[in-house]
Amino acid sequence: MKVMVRLTLLYVCLLAGACFAAAPAPEAAQPGEELARMAEVSGHYGGHLTIGQRSEPKTLNPVTAADSVSREVIGRLMGDLIEINRSSQQTEPALAKSWKISPDGRTFTLQLRKGIRFSDGQPFDADDVVFSFGIYMDEAVDSPQRDLLIIDGKPIAVTKVDRYTVRFVLPRPYAAAERLFDGLAMLPKHLLEKPYHEGRFAQAWSLNAQASEIAGLGPFRLKQYVPGQRVVVERNPYYWKVDRENQRLPYLDELVFLFVGSEDAQVMRFEAGETDIISRLSSENYNLLAQEKSHHGSQLADMGPGLEYNFLLFNLNDLKGNKLDEVAGKQAWFGDLKFRQAISATVDRESIVRMVYGTRGAALWGNVGPGNKLWINQAIPHPARSVEGARQLLKSAGYSWNSAGQLLDAGGRPVEFSIITSSSNSQRVKMATLLQDDLAHIGMQVHVVPLEFRAVIDRVFQSFNYDAAIMGLGGGDADPNPEMNVWAFAGTSHLWHLGETQPATDWERELDQLMQQQMVTLDYAKRKQLYDRAQQLIAENLPFIFLGTPNILASASSRVGNFHPAVMDPYTLWNAEELYVHGPAQENAGVR
Amino acid sequence: MGSRLRIRLWAQTTVLIAVLAGLHLILLFASFVAPYDPTTQDRELPYAPPTRLHFKGATGFHLRPFVYASMRVLEGDRAGSLEEDRSREYPLRFLVSGPSYKFLGIHEATVHLFEVAEPGKILLFGTDGYGRDEFSRVLFGGQISVAAGITATLITLLAGSILGIIAGYYGRWIDEALMGVTELFLSLPWLYFLLGVRAFLPLHLSALRTFFLLTGVIGLIGWARPARLVRGIVLSSRNRNYVLAARGFGGSDFYLLRRHILPEAFGVLLTQAALLVPRYIAAEVTLSFFGLGVSEPVPSWGNMLSALQQYSVLVSYGWLLAPACALVITSVLYSSIADALHSRLESE
Numbered sequence: 002m003k004v005m006v007r008l009t010l011l012y013v014c015l016l017a018g019a020c021f022a023a024a025p026a027p028e029a030a031q032p033g034e035e036l037a038r039m040a041e042v043s044g045h046y047g048g049h050l051t052i053g054q055r056s057e058p059k060t061l062n063p064v065t066a067a068d069s070v071s072r073e074v075i076g077r078l079m080g081d082l083i084e085i086n087r088s089s090q091q092t093e094p095a096l097a098k099s100w101k102i103s104p105d106g107r108t109f110t111l112q113l114r115k116g117i118r119f120s121d122g123q124p125f126d127a128d129d130v131v132f133s134f135g136i137y138m139d140e141a142v143d144s145p146q147r148d149l150l151i152i153d154g155k156p157i158a159v160t161k162v163d164r165y166t167v168r169f170v171l172p173r174p175y176a177a178a179e180r181l182f183d184g185l186a187m188l189p190k191h192l193l194e195k196p197y198h199e200g201r202f203a204q205a206w207s208l209n210a211q212a213s214e215i216a217g218l219g220p221f222r223l224k225q226y227v228p229g230q231r232v233v234v235e236r237n238p239y240y241w242k243v244d245r246e247n248q249r250l251p252y253l254d255e256l257v258f259l260f261v262g263s264e265d266a267q268v269m270r271f272e273a274g275e276t277d278i279i280s281r282l283s284s285e286n287y288n289l290l291a292q293e294k295s296h297h298g299s300q301l302a303d304m305g306p307g308l309e310y311n312f313l314l315f316n317l318n319d320l321k322g323n324k325l326d327e328v329a330g331k332q333a334w335f336g337d338l339k340f341r342q343a344i345s346a347t348v349d350r351e352s353i354v355r356m357v358y359g360t361r362g363a364a365l366w367g368n369v370g371p372g373n374k375l376w377i378n379q380a381i382p383h384p385a386r387s388v389e390g391a392r393q394l395l396k397s398a399g400y401s402w403n404s405a406g407q408l409l410d411a412g413g414r415p416v417e418f419s420i421i422t423s424s425s426n427s428q429r430v431k432m433a434t435l436l437q438d439d440l441a442h443i444g445m446q447v448h449v450v451p452l453e454f455r456a457v458i459d460r461v462f463q464s465f466n467y468d469a470a471i472m473g474l475g476g477g478d479a480d481p482n483p484e485m486n487v488w489a490f491a492g493t494s495h496l497w498h499l500g501e502t503q504p505a506t507d508w509e510r511e512l513d514q515l516m517q518q519q520m521v522t523l524d525y526a527k528r529k530q531l532y533d534r535a536q537q538l539i540a541e542n543l544p545f546i547f548l549g550t551p552n553i554l555a556s557a558s559s560r561v562g563n564f565h566p567a568v569m570d571p572y573t574l575w576n577a578e579e580l581y582v583h584g585p586a587q588e589n590a591g592v593r
Numbered sequence: 594m595g596s597r598l599r600i601r602l603w604a605q606t607t608v609l610i611a612v613l614a615g616l617h618l619i620l621l622f623a624s625f626v627a628p629y630d631p632t633t634q635d636r637e638l639p640y641a642p643p644t645r646l647h648f649k650g651a652t653g654f655h656l657r658p659f660v661y662a663s664m665r666v667l668e669g670d671r672a673g674s675l676e677e678d679r680s681r682e683y684p685l686r687f688l689v690s691g692p693s694y695k696f697l698g699i700h701e702a703t704v705h706l707f708e709v710a711e712p713g714k715i716l717l718f719g720t721d722g723y724g725r726d727e728f729s730r731v732l733f734g735g736q737i738s739v740a741a742g743i744t745a746t747l748i749t750l751l752a753g754s755i756l757g758i759i760a761g762y763y764g765r766w767i768d769e770a771l772m773g774v775t776e777l778f779l780s781l782p783w784l785y786f787l788l789g790v791r792a793f794l795p796l797h798l799s800a801l802r803t804f805f806l807l808t809g810v811i812g813l814i815g816w817a818r819p820a821r822l823v824r825g826i827v828l829s830s831r832n833r834n835y836v837l838a839a840r841g842f843g844g845s846d847f848y849l850l851r852r853h854i855l856p857e858a859f860g861v862l863l864t865q866a867a868l869l870v871p872r873y874i875a876a877e878v879t880l881s882f883f884g885l886g887v888s889e890p891v892p893s894w895g896n897m898l899s900a901l902q903q904y905s906v907l908v909s910y911g912w913l914l915a916p917a918c919a920l921v922i923t924s925v926l927y928s929s930i931a932d933a934l935h936s937r938l939e940s941e
Contacts, residue, residue, distance in 0.1 A: 265904035285905035292909075352636045356722065424884055427903055434723065434889050438634050449889050 024254035025238040030247070034116035035098060039579070042244040044562050048582030049255035052574070053267040053276040057260045058232065061215060061223065062206040063186035064136055064144045069570070073280070074232055074258055077577050078120075079186030080218030080241070082111060082130065083179050087567030087575040090375065090479050092179045096125070096187055096218060096241070097167075106174035106523045113165040119189045120222035120237040121213070127161040132190040134159040142202055148486075148493075149181055174521045176528055177480050189216045208232075220251040220578035232258040242578055252562075252581035271299075277561055280573045282554040283428060284359035290556055302566045304553040306363040306372035309476040311429065312545035313348075313420065313436065315341065317497045317505075318465040331418055331468055334410060339398035341543040343391040346384065347439050353549045357431045361554060365547035367540040368487075372550065372568050373479045376529065378536040388442050395443065408444030417446040418468035421460060424451035429471045432548055436471075461496060471548070472496070476570055481519055481532045488516045488535065497544045508542045560584060599940060606933040613926045620735045624694040627729035628708045628715055632890040633692075635714075635724035638663065640910050641675055643719040650682050659684040662713045683713025719912035722900060725890075731915050734892035738881075739923065741808045741893075742874035746866050748812025749873075750819055754862065757823025758850060762831060772824070775817035783814055787880060800891040807886055811876045819865050826858045860938045867931035871924035878920060894920050 027046075030036060058071035063079050066072050084095040094100075097111040117125050137144050138156045150157050155172040162168050171178060192214065196205040206215055212223045218241065221234035234256050242250045261270050268286045270276045272293065282290070291301055315335035316328055323329075334340045350364035363370055366384075369377045384390075399411035408416040420436065422429040433449040440447050452460075460467045474494065477483050486492035490504040490513045504510035512535055519531040539545075555566040555573050562581040566573045574580075619626055646658040661677035690703040709715045718727035760771040790810050798806065827850075830836060836853050844852070874894075880886040881895025882902075889896065894916040901907045901914070 268904060283905070285903065285909075289905045289909060349636070356636060356639045356724075431722065435634075437890065438632075438723075451884050 024235045027236065027240070027249035028238045030243070030249065031116060034241075035114040036117070036249070037094070037098070037114070037242045038247065039242055039244055039250070042250070042563065042579050043246065044244065044252045044579065044581035046248070046252050046581070047254055048560075049257060050253060050277040050561060050580060050582065051257040051259055051275065052278050052280075053259050053261040053270045055261070055263055055267065057229065058208065058258070060207055061210065062203070063188070063217075064142060064146070065203055067145045073571055073574060074234070075186070076219070076571055077221045077234055077256060077574060078215070078217040078219040078223060081183050081185055082113075082187065083182035085180060085183040085478065085569070087569045087571075088565060090569065092183070095182075097182075100179065102179075106176075106178075107171045109169040109171070109178065110162070111167050111169070113167065114241060115165050117218070117241040118239040119216040119218060120239060121189070121192075121216035122239060123189060123191050123216065125187065125189075125218060126164045127167045129187055129190045130167045131159050131161050132194065133185070133188040136188065136193075136197060136202065137185060141200075146185060174523060176520055176522055177482060180478065180480055180482070183478075187218055192216055221253075221256055224255065230260060234258075240578065244579075251578035253577075256577060271556065271558070274558070277558045278564075278573050279556045280566075280571065282556060284361040284551065284554065287361065287554040287556070288359060298559040300557045300559060300561065300564055302555045302557075302564070303361060304555070304566055304568050304572075306370050306550050307476060307553040307568045308370065308372050308479060309473050309550050310365055310368055310370060310545075311432065311471065311473040311548045311550065312365075313344070313548060314461070314470045314472055314496055314545055316465060316467055316469065317544075318499055320465060323465055325466055328466065328468060334416060334418075335469070337398055338542065339394045340400075341546060343394040343398075343443060344440065344445075345543055345546045346387050346391040346394065347443050348436060348546060348548065349386050349439050350549060351386070352435055353432055356435065357428050358549065358551050361552040362549050363552075364549050367536050367547060368475070368484065368545070369536055370550045372553075375479055376481060376532055378533040380533070381536060381540045391443050402444050406444050407446065415446065416444070417448075419448040419450050420469045420471055421450045421452050421457055421467050422471040423454040423457050425454050426473075428551065429473070433471050462499065465499075478569065481516070481528070481535075485516055485520065488539070489513050506542075508538050509544075512538050602933060602937050602940065606930065606937065609926060609930045609933060613930060616923065616926065617739065620732060620739055623729075623732035623736050624696060625702070625704070626706045627726070627732045628691065628705055629726040629729045630692050630694070631725060631730045631733040631892050633725065635720065637665075638675070638714070638716075638720050638724040639722050641714075641716055641720040641724065642910075643912050644714060644716045645677070646685070647682070651679075655684070657684050660709055660713050660715055681713075683709040685709055685715065718915040719910070721897070721913060722906070727897075727912060727915055730892040730897055731894070731919050734894045734897050734916060735919055735923075737804065737887055737891065737893040738874050738877050738895065738920070739870075741804060741811070741877040742870045742872075744808040745812035745815070745873040745876070746869040748809065749815040749869060750862055750866060752813060752816040753819030753865075754823045754855075754858065756816060757820040757858075758827055758854075760820065761824035761827025762846070762850065762854070764828075768824070771820070775821055778814065778817035781814070784876075784879060786814065787811065787876065788883065788885065800887050803887050807877060807880060808873075811873050815869065815873070819862065819869075822861050822865065823858050826861060827854055830854050830857050860934070864931055864934045864938060867927050867934055871927040874920065874923060878916075 054070050054073065056070050058074050059068055060066050060071055061075055061078070063075045066075055080096050082095060082097040083100065084093050085091070086093045096114060096117070098114050100109055100111045102109055113127060113130070119125055134150070134157070136142055137146050138150050140147070152172050152175060158170040160168050193202065193205060196202050208226050208228070212225065215223045220237055220240045220242070222237045223232070224235040225233040236251055236254055240250055244250055259270070259276060261267055264283065264286065267276070267279050268282070268289065271279050272290070287301065287303070290299060317332060317336055320329045320332070354360060354362045354364050367378065367381045371377060395408065400416070401409050403409055410416060420433045422433050424430060430449070430451050437447040437449050457470060461470055461472065474487060475484070487494045487496070489495065490501045490509050495501065498505055504513055515531050515535040515538070519528045519535070522528045522531060553566065553568045553572055557564040557573070560583045562583050563576065563579040564573070565576060567575060641663060644660050646660060648655055648658055650659060659682040661679055662681065662683065663675045664678045666674050666676050685707055686709065687707050688704055689708055691705040691708045693701060693703045696702040707715065716726055716728065718731060721727055721730065756771055760768040787810060831854065836849060839849055839853055877886055877893065878895035878898065881893045882899045884896070884899060886895050887893040897913070897916045906913065
């Protein structure tokens with residue numbers, strides 16, 4: 002019995018030791034090592050920060066990860082060749098210290114940093130780059146990023162010029178192609194070549210992988226994963242950025258990702274002081290924290306409107322052979338532009354901003370919102386709400402009203418449809434309920450059906466068994482290229498009519514051409530012109546009824562230094578290497 | 594059995610029943626009692642706190658209470674929050690005309706129990722996130738929730754007594770089979786079962802159809818317990834001497850059941866009813882809370898409470914707990930009556 006107790010004690014001590022063991026001290030700079038100096042960054046070493054995550058990451062494999070929670074962790078472990086600075090929204094040199102674009106816009110020559118090392122101390126060079134792109138473009142690996150790298154059905158050709166120079170040849174000119182490199186993590190050939198050739202790549206770097214099996218070029222490296230509880234990452238002692246005083250980043254010893262379950266749980270843990278940063282907050286929770294700010298002194302950031310757009314979507318899919326006669330019978334309404342215009346005119350966007358976003362948001366009349374200063378078409382009109390105008394539109398399209406005020410179509414059928422939306426997104430449910438009331442003013446009978454998120458996705462993408470839906474898109478990048486899959490007629494997110502083999506309408510044909518053209522136009526002004534016209538077409542033809550966009554709201558405890566949230570994902574941790582802990586909380590400062 | 598105890602029980606039951614009847618009357622005449630329409634949104638006043646009734650104003654003390662209109666603070670620390678506009682007083686007025694409604698669903702009427710002149714607002718329980726009057730919604734929501742509870746109870750008792758009588762009176766294999774099925778039903782985890790059943794039904798139904806579906810499903814699941822109770826009573830009274838005598842005089846099965854056997858079961862059924870109603874109200878509230886019941890904008894206590902699933906709402910807007918209070922009060926009243934009825938049954 003005594004032995005047992007002793008063993009248990011020993012075990013507890015060992016566990017505690019494992020949790021609080023000192024993080025590795027940053028390595029001194031080596032001669033010839035080309036480090037990136039962040040001239041404006043200062044802070045001090047030590048401490049750890051805790052981040053509450055809504056769910057558990059699914060994998061640590063940057064090539065196969067598709068969910069944002071996994072990517073939030075992986076992004077801290079991995080490095081890219083060229084990065085988009087989340088604050089300026091411009092590209093910046095990262096692992097590639099410079100790059101050249103050929104005059105025809107097809108050839109990119111990247112110069113890599115010399116002498117830098119992976120988090121396990123092994124050197125990084127052109128072989129790793131060629132190896133990584135080989136994996137991203139391998140059909141068998143099925144990476145979500147593959148679509149970006151296959152242009153016109155042809156892969157990008159990647160060749161090693163010398164140990165520190167890599168050349169990329171695109172099948173055709175591609176606008177803002179350097180932005181593609183952001184989010185493509187460079188992989189260590191020395192660790193992953195074997196599993197890749199054995200066909201086990203998709204299983205590599207699962208959550209259960211040993212910390213020694215994983216190495217990256219990010220500011221942190223994996224330390225520990227406790228199933229159902231947390232992922233702990235520690236300082237990468239070989240990281241390639243230094244601060245103003247030439248101290249090697251990151252400042253923090255450790256980052257702890259705690260799995261808490263929901264946004265509400267994130268807020269409660271934050272209030273209790275158990276976590277330090279929340280990346281996305283609803284306006285309600287933001288106001289809640291603002292009320293308590295005086296007690297906690299936490300930092301609250303309202304970054305203004307984000308890049309996401311929320312919209313009402315009508316099912317215009319080809320339903321032949323789907324046995325959905327009821328939905329198909331309503332498509333005559335949904336397909337009528339005047340019907341959609343009438344709805345757009347009836348929507349009270351001001352109320353949405355006030356009641357759904359608590360004034361921390363912006364109304365939308367197009368797919369590009371005020372958060373995207375570089376690309377928004379300012380000429381898109383913002384017509385005021387007009388129920389009378391909507392009635393005129395409906396009347397001219399052959400609709401009428403019965404004595405009870407119900408809207409009837411030309412065939413005398415009452416207009417009645419349902420709006421599905423994800424029940425876990427209370428903001429969208431609220432929008433639907435406001436819309437229901439707005440549309441009752443023009444005699445439309447609308448049912449709000451909150452469904453589980455997966456059920457909504459399944460209905461919108463697979464079974465097409467829905468009338469209308471409220472969804473959100475965007476938020477990844479300010480550039481128009483990620484929007485291709487929405488507005489190109491064959492795009493995978495061409496939500497109102499998926500799987501078109503040719504454009505169903507003339508304006509969809511023109512929109513598709515504009516989007517394809519802007520993709521191969523290199524001059525910003527010309528591209529902007531094309532994209533302006535695309536935005537105009539979208540706003541005029543209303544495939545989506547745009548509703549609003551929430552402000553990006555984030556919060557950090559008072560002890561977090563260099564907290565600079567951005568409107569682009571990842572909102573708060575994009576500069577994780579620069580974050581530090583204020584005050585004397587340097588538990589085990591590993592300053593060298 | 595002392596007669597004093599009996600009198601006390603009688604008085605207690607009477608008072609409880611009177612209070613409960615009053616509560617139901619208020620719910621029944623919700624459209625008269627409620628100052629506002631339960632679905633009308635006031636988009637200027639989301640999450641407005643309960644209006645304070647004042648007696649003391651600028652001109653001194655009034656016997657007739659009055660309210661101030663609320664206005665939004667535009668600047669300063671408290672920007673965005675609501676404040677009373679003390680420049681004008683709006684006295685409470687009784688039995689005046691307001692928004693029109695159908696009295697008891699038939700008679701068009703406009704008279705309301707109380708109201709204040711616009712732009713003053715009398716929001717006794719504040720407003721919800723859409724600026725709808727919570728007090729009016731509690732009343733109208735109570736109509737749905739309590740009616741669902743009562744209807745489902747009636748369905749349960751009807752189904753339960755019919756099956757119980759058949760099992761108890763005819764006995765043998767019918768009895769065995771029916772009692773086997775009751776065992777199955779009693780062991781069902783009914784909440785999960787209800788969630789499952791609701792998930793199979795079509796998504797968008799009108800509020801009325803959802804209501805009948807819900808009550809039907811809730812009611813039909815619960816028949817097992819009353820069936821067993823009724824069966825027991827039927828079984829024991831079937832062979833009583835007076836029943837046998839009546840049968841000897843040529844009484845039909847139906848006559849025997851109606852005249853001699855069912856009256857025995859009446860007290861038990863009444864107690865069961867008082868027990869089941871609050872349970873079924875809670876069942877409706879639970880389903881609506883999870884979004885499977887009556888849907889927006891029609892209020893029910895359950896879908897009103899579902900707003901509180903959000904942490905920020907729960908901690909910031911305490912007045913939205915009003916439907917929960919109403920539910921607790923109703924449940925306590927019903928179970929006290931069940932207790933009182935039970936004691937009376939015991940004492941007889």
